[in-house]
Amino acid sequence: MSDSDEGSGMETEITDLAARGATALVGLMVTEAWARVRPRFAALFGRDQEEDVSLELDEIQGEISEDPGLSEGEATQWTRRLRRALQNNPEAIAELRAILDEFSPAQTGQPANVIHNEVKDTTVHGNVIQVGKSVRADTINGNLNF
Numbered sequence: 001m002s003d004s005d006e007g008s009g010m011e012t013e014i015t016d017l018a019a020r021g022a023t024a025l026v027g028l029m030v031t032e033a034w035a036r037v038r039p040r041f042a043a044l045f046g047r048d049q050e051e052d053v054s055l056e057l058d059e060i061q062g063e064i065s066e067d068p069g070l071s072e073g074e075a076t077q078w079t080r081r082l083r084r085a086l087q088n089n090p091e092a093i094a095e096l097r098a099i100l101d102e103f104s105p106a107q108t109g110q111p112a113n114v115i116h117n118e119v120k121d122t123t124v125h126g127n128v129i130q131v132g133k134s135v136r137a138d139t140i141n142g143n144l145n146f
Contacts, residue, residue: 014086014093015079021096022078024103026071029061033103040099044092045085 021041028037038061042054064070086092 015083017093017096017100018083018086019079020100021082022075024100025057025078025082026064026075028103029057029064030068034061037099037103040095044082044089044095046089 025037025041028034038054038057039050042050042057045053060070060074064074082096086096
């Protein structure tokens, strides 16, 4: 394998990792894990940017909570930003992998393709958000299972 093949292989790996990371980042914004994972994502951008990135992430989290349709566009933007951060700081690659391992669905004891949420005996006015997916609900009598 030539140096250019190794370089392109590493670039592909970084691009894939950045895309997975951005998707996880945006998905985690609407979960209880957000408070724990936000500072770890912010740290990926380096100490000199950590505070600014953290504030920006909180702002975006608020926007996505209000309009889940913004998720896809934000994931695209964060893919680019994460890719640059990973290229500039090889140690960030291991940290992003650790974040993804820790917060992956497999760590919950359920297969990655199974999502179980349950809301019982409540009236919902607004959106029910499920990791980047949105269900519009006005009134639900009984149970909402998906």
